[in-house]
Amino acid sequence: MSAFTVLIPARLSSSRLPRKALADIHGKPMVVRVAEQAAKSAAERVIVATDHTDIEAACCAHGIACVMTAAAHQSGTTRLAEAAAKLGLPSDSLVVNVQGDEPLINPRLIDRTAALLLENQVPMATAAHPIRDLAEFLNPNCVKVVLNAAGNALYFSRAPIPYPRDAMGSFPQVLPEEFASLRHIGIYAYRAGFLQQYAGLAVSPHETDESLEQLRVLWHGYPIAVEITETAPAAGVDTAEDLSRVRTEFLQAV
Numbered sequence: 001m002s003a004f005t006v007l008i009p010a011r012l013s014s015s016r017l018p019r020k021a022l023a024d025i026h027g028k029p030m031v032v033r034v035a036e037q038a039a040k041s042a043a044e045r046v047i048v049a050t051d052h053t054d055i056e057a058a059c060c061a062h063g064i065a066c067v068m069t070a071a072a073h074q075s076g077t078t079r080l081a082e083a084a085a086k087l088g089l090p091s092d093s094l095v096v097n098v099q100g101d102e103p104l105i106n107p108r109l110i111d112r113t114a115a116l117l118l119e120n121q122v123p124m125a126t127a128a129h130p131i132r133d134l135a136e137f138l139n140p141n142c143v144k145v146v147l148n149a150a151g152n153a154l155y156f157s158r159a160p161i162p163y164p165r166d167a168m169g170s171f172p173q174v175l176p177e178e179f180a181s182l183r184h185i186g187i188y189a190y191r192a193g194f195l196q197q198y199a200g201l202a203v204s205p206h207e208t209d210e211s212l213e214q215l216r217v218l219w220h221g222y223p224i225a226v227e228i229t230e231t232a233p234a235a236g237v238d239t240a241e242d243l244s245r246v247r248t249e250f251l252q253a254v
Contacts, residue, residue, distance in 0.1 A: 002094060003044040004114045004189070007083055008034055009076035010100035012052035016239050021055050021100050023243055025250055029058045030237065033103035033250070036064075041107035042114075043096065049083035075213040077188070081199035084192045091193030094118065099186050104234035104249060112227050113189045120225040122152070123194035124217055127227040128182035134175050136183065143184040143212060145226060153224040156184055156212050182226070185233055188214070194222075 010031045014020040021031040028036075031048055038046045048059050051071040059066035067086050073079040080097055089095065096114050098105060109127060117125040128145050131137050137144075140158040148154050155161065160181070167176045175181070190198075204219030206212075217224055237243050 002114075002118055004042075004094035004096055005087075005089065006035075006038045006041065006043040006046040006096045006098050006110065007080045008038065008046065008048045008098050008100050009079045009083075010034075010048050010050045010055050011071070011073075011079075012050075012055060017237065017243065019054075020237060020243075021050070022058055023237070025103055025243075025247055028062060029055075030103055030243075031055060031100050032058060032062045032064055034098060034100055034105070035059070037103055037105055037107065038098050038110060041096075041110035043110065047083070047087070048100070049079050051079070077190075077195065077213055078199045080190075081195040084195050089192040091191065091196070093192045095190050095192050095195060097188040097190070099236060101238065102186075102234070102236040103246060104253060105187070106233055109185070109187060109227075109229060109233060112229070113187050116225050116227045117189040117191070120151075122223045122225045123191055123197075124214075124222065125189040125225040125227065126153070126214065127185040127187050127229060129185060129229050129232050131181040131183045132175065134173060137175060137181055143186075145182050145184045147182070147226055150223075151226055151228075153214075153218060153226055155218065156210070156214055158210055158212070182228065183232070185229070186236075 010021040022029045025033045035046050047065040049067050049069050056066045067083045069079050069082045113127050136142050137160050144161050145156045146154045146161050164179050201220050204216045207215040
């Protein structure tokens with residue numbers, strides 16, 4: 001497998017959990033735990049891309065490589081575009097975007113997402129897993145993705161897609177056993193050159209409506225390959241309750 005770089009976007013501000021990136025997980029800041037977990041993958045190097053010197057200092061204190069980026073980015077992808085440019089990554093090099101709030105991410109998922117990008121000769125790849133629960137299917141916080149015959153994304157949405165019309169008309173509502181809906185997993189792989197292209201693309205109306213940055217890619221006609229994993233990954237951290245759960249699960253995982 002070709003070498004790849006993991007970039008972890010990490011900003012200090014967080015509306016639901018203040019200073020989330022620096023939240024303590026058994027003696028180390030969360031962003032450090034994420035980087036350490038990502039380092040278990042086949043990545044050539046792992047680098048945090050941040051907007052704040054407090055995060056930079058935490059990374060330096062634990063031997064984690066870090067690059068400073070502007071505070072004004074509206075998405076993690078444009079932050080990574082700046083980081084890739086500052087690092088001088090060649091346009092054909094592979095970059096995997098690991099979210100800074102997923103300290104339990106599976107390193108094999110990182111590897112598979114990078115491999116999918118390489119295998120399919122597409123500018124971008126991501127991952128998904130089957131949805132088996134009706135409440136999850138209907139939850140707007142659960143992002144769904146629909147694929148085409150080639151395994152590339154047709155659309156991402158917070159709405160329940162595809163919609164099993166006949167089954168949903170029954171009472172009680174149930175998901176048919178053969179029904180295939182996929183939950184998007186927030187991990188991305190790109191070629192570094194495409195990161196620069198993305199940063200120059202106009203914002204799409206669907207991206208704004210759904211608050212999903214990957215829709216900019218589809219709007220402008222670029223394919224996104226999707227790796228399907230049978231099991232759901234460990235959930236990330238958005239709230240104080242999530243942080244408490246992850247602290248417990250972290251002890252069980254190590």
